[in-house]
Amino acid sequence: MNDLFERLRTRVLAAHRQLDHSPAVRRIVAPSVTLDDLTWLLHIQCAFYLGLEARLQQHGLAEHPFAPLYQPRATLLAADLQRLAHRPPPAAAIDDFPDSPQGLLGVIYAVEGSALGGRLIDRRLHERLGSALAGQVAFFSHYAHNVDAHWKAVQDALRSALLDTHDVEQAALGAEAVFHTLHRLATRDLPAPAPPDKPASTEIPR
Numbered sequence: 001m002n003d004l005f006e007r008l009r010t011r012v013l014a015a016h017r018q019l020d021h022s023p024a025v026r027r028i029v030a031p032s033v034t035l036d037d038l039t040w041l042l043h044i045q046c047a048f049y050l051g052l053e054a055r056l057q058q059h060g061l062a063e064h065p066f067a068p069l070y071q072p073r074a075t076l077l078a079a080d081l082q083r084l085a086h087r088p089p090p091a092a093a094i095d096d097f098p099d100s101p102q103g104l105l106g107v108i109y110a111v112e113g114s115a116l117g118g119r120l121i122d123r124r125l126h127e128r129l130g131s132a133l134a135g136q137v138a139f140f141s142h143y144a145h146n147v148d149a150h151w152k153a154v155q156d157a158l159r160s161a162l163l164d165t166h167d168v169e170q171a172a173l174g175a176e177a178v179f180h181t182l183h184r185l186a187t188r189d190l191p192a193p194a195p196p197d198k199p200a201s202t203e204i205p206r
Helices: 003-020 023-028 035-058 074-083 101-133 144-161 165-187
Strands: none
Touching: 003 023, 003 101, 003 144, 003 165, 023 035, 023 165, 035 074, 035 101, 035 165, 101 144, 101 165, 144 165
């Protein structure tokens, strides 16, 4: 076991838990979840990943050897929203993160770790919303088929890259940029996603 990897997990735990307790996430796992709740979360996630993937391109992710560890999500989320008859949102502003291999790996750690929870969310959504989701939403299930092997590859990359406490701090700042940005988006009063032929509402889905 890599002690430095465990330090990273401990270092970012508070930010991760803060996101888990945000209104959008709590609604999506509640027994009373609605299609509006799901659409709201997809809207938040799409805005986030449009912004993040633009930033990753600016940071030169494609030039790094661990680039294949990041699985793009913005296009998939936009397609889900369009199937639900909603426009994709504008890209969100992303919190700063270090322009270093460890900083970028921290971003990947936070993003790819979310696929583990996505598998559970997908199962619960199908139990609670049933036929309303049939053929409509692929985001939570798309990465589930290989999530365990992929997550192990992310952990192995981090264990190799974290050589000292400075590396841990760089990776932690990358992961926290993900958690803090998503928390900000998931707690503010976002407009409800608008269908293509209607203006955006100023009300949050309930």
